[in-house]
Amino acid sequence: MEDYTKLFDTYLNSRKMKLTASRRLILEAVFSLHEHFDAEQLHQVLRSASQDISLATVYRTLPLLLQAGLIQPSPRPGARGMYEHIWGHPRHAHWVCVRCGAVQETPLDSVDPILAREARNLKFETQETSVEVKGLCWKCQNSANDSQ
Amino acid sequence: MEDYTKLFDTYLNSRKMKLTASRRLILEAVFSLHEHFDAEQLHQVLRSASQDISLATVYRTLPLLLQAGLIQPSPRPGARGMYEHIWGHPRHAHWVCVRCGAVQETPLDSVDPILAREARNLKFETQETSVEVKGLCWKCQNSANDSQ
DNA sequence: TCCTCAAATGAGAATCAGTCGCAAGCTATT
DNA sequence: AATAGCTTGCGACTGATTCTCATTTGAGGA
Structure with missing residues (x-):
């Protein structure tokens, strides 16, 4: 099993x-x-x-x-x-392209300690973290048209 | 206006x-x-x-x-x-309690530089960042029952 | 192994959020 | 004031998700 x-x-x-x-x-x-x-x-x-x-x-x-x-x-x-x-599927950040919808991921290693510290301050018991960044991916920056 | x-x-x-x-x-x-x-x-x-x-x-x-x-x-x-x-409404992290649904916010100041560095690596043009942490808020940790 | 009872399932009805089509109402422009 | 095009309200419509209930299944005890 x-x-x-x-x-x-x-x-x-x-x-x-x-x-x-x-x-x-x-x-x-x-x-x-x-x-x-x-x-x-x-x-x-x-x-x-x-x-x-x-x-x-x-x-x-x-x-x-x-x-x-x-x-x-x-x-x-x-x-x-x-x-x-x-x-x-370890904790990761999502990088979402607002134009083409492509999603890339990066590990959260460097962000985690910071959030852990803030969690302590808030007395918050973290279960899952997600970081999402919206913007333009490399490809879409080039074919820079009108929005959509 | x-x-x-x-x-x-x-x-x-x-x-x-x-x-x-x-x-x-x-x-x-x-x-x-x-x-x-x-x-x-x-x-x-x-x-x-x-x-x-x-x-x-x-x-x-x-x-x-x-x-x-x-x-x-x-x-x-x-x-x-x-x-x-x-x-x-400056960039902020959301701390969402999975039991009671309460949402707290903290500024993103310390996380931003890290994400900026990663964005450079990915050649990603950031428009908006959101950080969301799920877990138990202080109150719900105490009244620790079975979930939901 | 067989029985019992609570939990789980399938099927379709019901609900709900969100979208669409169209006739009538605005707005900026001439 | 007339025109053309963009907006709006209304109600019908769609697709997603939940609910109901009769039936089936699974785990533990006899």
Whole structure:
């Protein structure tokens, strides 16, 4: 059993919930993706693997994964209901191009200590950090047109 | 005319659009709020000021303010269609409590130089930075129950 | 292994936010 | 004041997400 499956199982048990076949399959699908995804896309992945899981169940499972700390809402601006998994996906900053939508990532190593200090001041117990920078990527700076 | 109104007017003119009474009122409402808001809330503010502006118009205006650089999507996790205005609202980190939803803010002064350096490496032209930390606020750490 | 009961699921109805189309109302310009 | 084009309100519409409820499944005890 993968580590993340154990983690999910532990979370579910603590809530008197069950690690069912459906939930296991959804979890697999989530970790098979390495991009941002939404409920619909996840459902497609499952269907194409001949796993007939209702869309409603996907919608019901996503918040559980979120609470279990296995996925996080994607910080992509304007995106609705988008997630990304966290496992093996270390803390990182997103650099989002406002023109073409491309997303690059950089590690958070240098920013973390600063935020840790502020957390102490605020008495805030940090669970997850996300840093998002919007602007123009290298390519779009060149093809500098009117906005959009 | 406030500075931000001029800025909006300039933006609209460049698009052959007009700074109408409705748009002016919506702009005022946006800048009267110092919290995150969505289209519905903005509409309420306008109604309570006896300004009868259709919700559809509010929805139509928000993207214009966004493009004009006067507001930005709120980085609050899971929030849909939330905005916050930028004018006179310096760059800041959001500390969001995952249990009670409270949001605190801290300035970005110490983080900015680091991100500036990384931006140079990526050849990324930064427009707006948002830092969001999720976790438990001081109050919720104490009343430490089961989640939610 | 079989039973029991709470938890989980599927299917489709219901809800909700956000968008669209169109007729009527403004605005700047001539 | 007439014109042309941009805006607006209204209500219909769409797509996403949630809810309801009858049925099924899973874990633990007999």
